[in-house]
Amino acid sequence: MSYLETISARAKAAPESGIVEIINYARGRDNLLPLWAGEGDLPTPGFIREAAKAGLDRGETFYTYQRGIPELRAAIADYYARYFNAALSPEHVYVTGSGMHAIKLMVEALTEVGDEAIYLAPAWPNISAALGVSGAKQVGVPLAFTDGRWTLDLDRLEAAITPKTTMMFINTPSNPTGWTASLAELKALLDVSRRHGIWILADEIYALYHFAGGRAASFLDVMEDGDRVVFVNSFSKNWSMTGWRLGWLVAPPELGDVIENLVQYTTSGVAQFMQSGALAAIRDGDSFITENIRRAREGRDILCDRLLATNRVETLKPDGALYAFLKIDGITGSRRAALDIVDKTGVGLAPGSAFGPGGEPFLRACFLRDGGQLADAAERLADYIGKL
Numbered sequence: 001m002s003y004l005e006t007i008s009a010r011a012k013a014a015p016e017s018g019i020v021e022i023i024n025y026a027r028g029r030d031n032l033l034p035l036w037a038g039e040g041d042l043p044t045p046g047f048i049r050e051a052a053k054a055g056l057d058r059g060e061t062f063y064t065y066q067r068g069i070p071e072l073r074a075a076i077a078d079y080y081a082r083y084f085n086a087a088l089s090p091e092h093v094y095v096t097g098s099g100m101h102a103i104k105l106m107v108e109a110l111t112e113v114g115d116e117a118i119y120l121a122p123a124w125p126n127i128s129a130a131l132g133v134s135g136a137k138q139v140g141v142p143l144a145f146t147d148g149r150w151t152l153d154l155d156r157l158e159a160a161i162t163p164k165t166t167m168m169f170i171n172t173p174s175n176p177t178g179w180t181a182s183l184a185e186l187k188a189l190l191d192v193s194r195r196h197g198i199w200i201l202a203d204e205i206y207a208l209y210h211f212a213g214g215r216a217a218s219f220l221d222v223m224e225d226g227d228r229v230v231f232v233n234s235f236s237k238n239w240s241m242t243g244w245r246l247g248w249l250v251a252p253p254e255l256g257d258v259i260e261n262l263v264q265y266t267t268s269g270v271a272q273f274m275q276s277g278a279l280a281a282i283r284d285g286d287s288f289i290t291e292n293i294r295r296a297r298e299g300r301d302i303l304c305d306r307l308l309a310t311n312r313v314e315t316l317k318p319d320g321a322l323y324a325f326l327k328i329d330g331i332t333g334s335r336r337a338a339l340d341i342v343d344k345t346g347v348g349l350a351p352g353s354a355f356g357p358g359g360e361p362f363l364r365a366c367f368l369r370d371g372g373q374l375a376d377a378a379e380r381l382a383d384y385i386g387k388l
Contacts, residue, residue: 014133017125018335018354026342033377036338036348038124038175038322039242040295040368044277045288048239052277060272066263067256068095068248069275075282076248082286083208086220091253094260095275097267099205099234099247103169104130105262106230106249110167110199111136118160119169120152122176122325122355122362127169127203137164142358143179145327148316150179154188161196168193171203173216176325176355176364178318180210183217190219190227199228205237206321208289211297216320230255237322237368238289239281246270246278292368296322299367299374306378312385315362322368325352330388332361345380 004012022036067073073090080086096102103126111117113135119127121140128138141157143150157168170189172181181189193200202219210216219229231250236242251259263269281288300317304324307313312329326349331337334351341363342348352362367374 010133010135015125015129017129019125019350021335022338022342022348022350025339026348029342029346031346032342032348033346033373033380034348035365035367035369035377036350037242038366039236040240040292040322040366041370041373042240042292044239044241044244045281045285047284048241048277048281051280052273055273055276058273060276062272064269064272064275066260066269068093068270069272069279072275072279072282075279076250079282080220080250083215084218084220088250089253091256092250094249094251094256094263095270095278096247096249096263097270098245099203099232099236100126100130101245101267102232102234102247102249103127103201103203104134105259105266106201106232106251107131107134107136108262109255109258110201110230112166114164115166116162116164117167117169118157118165120157120171120174120179121357122352122359123169123171124175125354125356127171128356136166139165140357143174143177145358148314150174150177152179152181152185154185154192157189158192161192161198165196165198167199167201169201169203170219171205173206173209173318173320175206175321176323176350176352176359176362178321178323178325180216180320183221186217186219187222190222190229193228197228199230202229202231203233204231205234208238209293209296209322210320211300211317212319235278235281238292239285240288240292241278241281244274244277246274295371296368298371299369300324302371302374303365303367303378306375306382307385310382310385312388322366324365324367326363326365327361328363328385328388330385331363334359334361334363337361338363341381341384345384347377347380
């Protein structure tokens with residue numbers, strides 16, 4: 001009997017990431033412009049790194065609070081007061097080992113094996129995979145794509161709910177589409193949650209990357225006491241900390257013991273010196289967030305304006321997040337196209353097929369990068385498109 005024959009069916013069924021496949025295919029090439037991953041090109045700012053180093057020097061290398069150090073939990077609550085006008089106590093906040101960890105913990109908490117969970121597609125592939133590994137049924141409800149824009153069909157979403165549905169995963173602004181829910185849509189989604197008694201797992205990681213100005217609408221703007229909403233977030237995008245693997249949850253304090261136990265049996269908590277770096281980020285990093293948003297808006301315009309000028313790209317500029325989800329005339333198979341594009345142009349894009357229902361034939365490009373690099377990438381892609 002082979003080793004694989006002894007492994008659980010759920011583990012064996014975990015899909016290979018279509019994004020990672022392209023990254024591994026092209027990693028290390030010369031003259032490469034990597035737009036495939038959801039991260040910018042700036043390293044973590046020095047003041048954050050220095051705070052983590054100081055934590056190491058203080059000996060912050062022991063086990064610590066599994067819900068997160070009190071100072072960081074309080075600072076995250078203050079962040080919501082500043083940006084969301086939300087009065088949260090530190091007891092609502094739980095520090096996790098990345099946004100992905102936060103999602104996986106709540107998938108475990110909100111679904112049983114055989115339950116159904118709805119997500120809006122195309123979607124970041126990790127949510128579907130996390131559901132599958134946990135034994136839940138993934139129900140992708142496609143957004144509609146019309147005249148270059150993505151829209152939510154609430155009737156289609158509600159029709160997908162069955163007696164086995166326990167949660168909806170709502171990511172707005174969306175990775176990869178840039179779809180950004182209006183306040184009215186968030187209210188309508190809450191009404192669906194209330195009518196059917198299901199949870200909303202709200203991924204608002206990109207809330208500040210809202211190009212119409214100000215932050216995007218949030219469930220925090222419309223929810224009431226008793227609503228079943230849990231928020232996942234991450235230090236990755238706002239403060240250029242993708243490699244740190246630091247995130248958080250905002251959840252009803254009543255769930256605190258459950259979340260703490262799930263942390264215990266997955267990571268046993270985030271290293272304290274890393275939390276010291278995160279504390280510096282969230283306390284002192286507002287100006288860095290502002291600069292990252294400025295760079296993202298500029299990068300979006302550079303990349304999209306050039307590609308739209310080819311008259312061969314249907315997608316309009318996204319309202320939020322960090323991605324152009326490109327529908328290019330002449331491309332039908334996104335995986336094959338992503339491999340061909342990296343071979344012929346040196347530009348790394350993520351294939352739309354990696355993002356589930358509705359993702360084909362799109363290609364995703366992250367535009368949180370240096371403007372000169374994006375202008376170069378846009379010219380290479382425009383030349384490629386011109387030859388299709």
